[in-house]
Amino acid sequence: MGRVTVRRQVLRISDGREIRRPDALAAEEPLELRVDGRALTVTMRTPGHDVELAHGFLQTEGVINSVEDVRTARYCDGTDEDGKNTYNVLDLALAAHVPPIERGVERNFHTTSACGVCGKAALESVRVRSHHDLTRDDTKVGVGTLLSLPHKLREAQRVFDSTGGLHAAGLFTAAGQLLAAREDVGRHNAVDKVIGWALMSGRVPLRGCVLMVSGRASFELVQKAAMAGVPVLAAVSAPSSLAADLAAEQGMTLVGFLRETSMNVYSGQSRVDR
Structure with a gap:
């Protein structure tokens, strides 16, 4: 399995002083996702939880709806100059009942660690494809609970402590209990890993x-x-x-600038219990 962090020698200059010392960097490596042996996408990610990442990506792209839609997930042969497996090619075999992915769709799935999925169609794509009606979800979340989440997520960022270079996504209950947290160089990858965990856990x-x-x-x-x-x-x-527009269209509560004492609620204000 690839490393989550990589050590590098750096020259640190501070207050006119120069110090050479080792520094920890967040690892970034390509992951090629294949479906039934055919390349689907390449994403730059932090190694780890790759199977969750793959499940989350396919679920959020509407390819699968449940963990039963995937028969197997295995790393393919891919070696470095030393002949070691890089674990950077993951092949998922879909169950027989899952419709095959249309040819040519790969161009819609090009991703990087920075930008997420590119080339998306307009808001209609999600409204048509999503299987879940959020307007029927009567979840209530207290202001105090929301204000506590940034600190709880930060406490779960173990790799960030050593590198300062990773994004994180955390899944919480409405009462503020942390269910799962994942880190990655890409925001969308961290989210895919968390959602993949949830999908594989039947949640x-x-x-x-x-x-x-x-x-x-x-x-x-x-x-x-x-x-x-x-x-x-x-x-x-x-x-x-566009995120605020889409959240409103979907009936989702969207909170931004969530800090220790304040927040902005852009849509779904009725779910915020105050």
């Missing part, structure tokens, strides 16, 4: 849950949350305009 749709992310709330993250049936998405930074 999707994620009724009564809050998805907390360490960065901003983009259109892609709102889309992924909607596809997994998440009623509340919270972020420590700002949402984009």
